Amino acid sequence: MSLQFLRPMALPRPTTLRYFLGVARLSTNPASSSPTKEAISISTPILSQTAPATAPDQPYYVSRTPSKQLPVYSLSKAGGNLKQTKIRKIEGDIMKLKEQLEEAFFNKEIRVNQLAKHIIIKGECKLEVKQFLKERHF
Numbered sequence: 001m002s003l004q005f006l007r008p009m010a011l012p013r014p015t016t017l018r019y020f021l022g023v024a025r026l027s028t029n030p031a032s033s034s035p036t037k038e039a040i041s042i043s044t045p046i047l048s049q050t051a052p053a054t055a056p057d058q059p060y061y062v063s064r065t066p067s068k069q070l071p072v073y074s075l076s077k078a079g080g081n082l083k084q085t086k087i088r089k090i091e092g093d094i095m096k097l098k099e100q101l102e103e104a105f106f107n108k109e110i111r112v113n114q115l116a117k118h119i120i121i122k123g124e125c126k127l128e129v130k131q132f133l134k135e136r137h138f
Contacts, residue, residue, distance in 0.1 A: 058092075059092050059093035059096050060090060060091065060092035060093045060096055060097045061091045061138070062087065062089060062091075062097075062133055063089040063091065064089075064138075070130050070134070070138065071088040071089040072086070072087055072088075072126050072129045073085070073086045073088070073126070074126045075120075083122075083124040084120050084121065085120070085121040085123065085125050085126050085129055086118055086119070086120050086121075087118065087119040087120075087121075087129060087133075088116075088117070088118050090117045090118070090119065091117070094112055094119065095112065097119065098110055098112050101119065101121065101132070104132055105121065105128070108125065109121070109122040109123075
């Protein structure tokens with residue numbers, strides 16, 4: 001018969017303690033949890049800054065990252081000799097985006113990964129691709 005419950009346990013990690021202590025601090029302060037009537041009447045509406053000014057009229061959509069950046073990345077492979085640019089988070093008609101990129105970057109080799117929904121462009125063109133997507137209101 002083993003008595004596993006009698007064995008000493010390791011101390012919790014500092015991040016776990018900070019998380020639970022932070023939750024305890026937030027939940028034990030009743031004065032700040034409910035706003036007064038004056039605070040409610042004075043408060044102004046919060047405007048959403050995440051919505052674009054105009055919605056893109058494209059058959060595809062490129063989502064932004066959690067930090068509100070375009071998902072365009074520079075890759076270096078083969079010891080730094082092979083430069084690539086990757087576009088991620090593409091929804092919709094990925095082939096239409098590839099065609100438009102081929103028109104804009106006619107001398108670049110462009111490949112599509114249908115499974116991962118990525119487009120890989122041969123060469124270093126991160127800034128140009130970001131400008132291309134910004135022109136289309138993404």
